[in-house]
Amino acid sequence: MADPHLHTPPLPEGRSEAGFTDYKPALGPAQALAEANRCLYCVDAPCVQRCPTRIDIPEFIRKISTGNLKGSARTILEANIFGSSCARVCPVEVLCVGACVYNEMDAPPIAIGLLQRHATDRALQEGWRFFEAGPDSGRSVGLVGGGPASLAAAHELRRHGHACTIYDAGRWLGGLNTTGVAPYKLRADDALAEVAYVLGIGGIEVQSGVQVGQGIAWDTLLARHDALFVGVGLGADRALDIPGKELAGIVGAVAFIERFKLGKVDLSAVRRAVVVGGGNTAVDAVRELIGLGVPEVTMLYRGAQAQMSGYAHEWKAARIDGARAIFGAKPLAYAGADGKVTGVRCAGQGGEFEVAADLVLLAIGQARLGELVAGLAGVQLEGGRIVVDADGATGNPRVFAGGDCANGGMEVVNAVAEGKRAALAIHRAIHRAIGRGLAASEGAK
Ligand SMILES: Cc1cc2nc3c(=O)[nH]c(=O)nc-3n(C[C@H](O)[C@H](O)[C@H](O)COP(=O)(O)OP(=O)(O)OC[C@H]3O[C@@H](n4cnc5c(N)ncnc54)[C@H](O)[C@@H]3O)c2cc1C
Numbered sequence: 001m002a003d004p005h006l007h008t009p010p011l012p013e014g015r016s017e018a019g020f021t022d023y024k025p026a027l028g029p030a031q032a033l034a035e036a037n038r039c040l041y042c043v044d045a046p047c048v049q050r051c052p053t054r055i056d057i058p059e060f061i062r063k064i065s066t067g068n069l070k071g072s073a074r075t076i077l078e079a080n081i082f083g084s085s086c087a088r089v090c091p092v093e094v095l096c097v098g099a100c101v102y103n104e105m106d107a108p109p110i111a112i113g114l115l116q117r118h119a120t121d122r123a124l125q126e127g128w129r130f131f132e133a134g135p136d137s138g139r140s141v142g143l144v145g146g147g148p149a150s151l152a153a154a155h156e157l158r159r160h161g162h163a164c165t166i167y168d169a170g171r172w173l174g175g176l177n178t179t180g181v182a183p184y185k186l187r188a189d190d191a192l193a194e195v196a197y198v199l200g201i202g203g204i205e206v207q208s209g210v211q212v213g214q215g216i217a218w219d220t221l222l223a224r225h226d227a228l229f230v231g232v233g234l235g236a237d238r239a240l241d242i243p244g245k246e247l248a249g250i251v252g253a254v255a256f257i258e259r260f261k262l263g264k265v266d267l268s269a270v271r272r273a274v275v276v277g278g279g280n281t282a283v284d285a286v287r288e289l290i291g292l293g294v295p296e297v298t299m300l301y302r303g304a305q306a307q308m309s310g311y312a313h314e315w316k317a318a319r320i321d322g323a324r325a326i327f328g329a330k331p332l333a334y335a336g337a338d339g340k341v342t343g344v345r346c347a348g349q350g351g352e353f354e355v356a357a358d359l360v361l362l363a364i365g366q367a368r369l370g371e372l373v374a375g376l377a378g379v380q381l382e383g384g385r386i387v388v389d390a391d392g393a394t395g396n397p398r399v400f401a402g403g404d405c406a407n408g409g410m411e412v413v414n415a416v417a418e419g420k421r422a423a424l425a426i427h428r429a430i431h432r433a434i435g436r437g438l439a440a441s442e443g444a445k
């Protein structure tokens, strides 16, 4: 049955993502207790400074160590309502865990993500609710996009009593948490369970399958709501404009990941796959293809290994899984036979060479969706990103933005932090507007 909070159909059965197991398995209660007891509870803890949502990490770990799992989950979710998915998907090695003082003592750092998961998994399983909607303010906010940025913003706005409507182009909410994040970190069904938990605050209307800018105009939304939050993320995978680009078997990596996370893919005929790119999406795609059973997976990257933007710890894991890489390789053309791709012709290694492939995934970036808001008066764009200040305010006093469409593509935790910050700024702006309205009506008396 569909979850009543989601207003969307259940996910299809037999999805290919179901074959993946957690790369970082959950801690058992005794392991969690032992790990929590290792924490030094630093004053001005560096891990907190490195968390974009500023979770009070020593405090939630201390609560785990005293058996207060409910209090621990509250501390986490108060700062970050997506604490459950962040616990699984955050690149903790370069965030909180990377800042743990144990790193300087030649001892293993505290497994902050796993402890966070221990507390938040339980909160979601038990349905512990910590937050309720504030008294009705009589104001409403439209949120465009249903990813972590908009959902975090909507949750915060509801706590202040503002009515919220989320407009999302897709069938399922959660943005890339549902459609893009590697299933060995977070599966789509877990992402949707968290979305349902967030929507559980009540009063968030969801309109799925609505493409703002096409299906509905921005002006309509501005007329309907007191303020708008734009959290549309990034757009479609970029393609390589080289000969052979029309051949079958050349697919955008993000589109491919969505296909197997939400449905079924049959790769039984694929012996050799190539992933073009050197970022985190490329590294994820390599590991996913290996997990889906492709015998030979090669990453083609035009720079040197040291220039890869993908995290070193993720690439290391991909190597352990069996990934190959060719660095300094610039694709020149696709080779094909009978309308299907058979390889990628490259320049590099002092000449030209061809890498055989029955499937090519392109992970060379996604289009920026900022242009979508080009019609909104006062909203500025820079390199396809929506220009915002530290509070997510755009040049239009009624329009705010956050997440990938404003930061150019970062992590889930950044989208959550930006969504929440913008919600608080929207709340202040609405209050100022109410104050001005009251002053005007007082003046008219
Ligand atoms: C393959 C991949 C793997 C990733 N892995 C990780 C990871 O392991 N850890 C991590 O922290 N981050 C990861 N990220 C990044 C992370 O997913 C994003 O930073 C985060 O999801 C951004 O949230 P958002 O709400 O800004 O946008 P999104 O999650 O992209 O959500 C945007 C939403 O807007 C909707 N939308 C778009 N256009 C319109 C429109 N015109 N009208 C209405 N709705 C619209 C979309 O349907 C979508 O639901 C990954 C990204 C990718 C691509």
Ligand code: SF4
Residues within 6 Å of the ligand: 050, 051, 052, 053, 054, 055, 057, 080, 083, 086, 087, 090, 092, 095, 096, 097, 112, 113, 116, 413
């Ligand atoms: S949200 Fe992410 S960065 Fe922040 S403490 Fe949790 S795991 Fe670390």
